Amino acid sequence: MALQPGTQAPDFTLNSSLGTITLSSLRGKTVVIGFHPASFTGG
Secondary structure, eight states: OOOOTTOOOOOOEEEETTEEEEGGGGTTSOOOOOOOTTTTSOO
């Protein structure tokens, strides 16, 4: 799913090293999200 710059991202929840994080709980803050699909897969 590609978003245009300035478009509000849809809400979602992720598990992180800090616990469960919901994007909507960060509303009003600058958020940078990076995905690393090969991390921890051994390949």
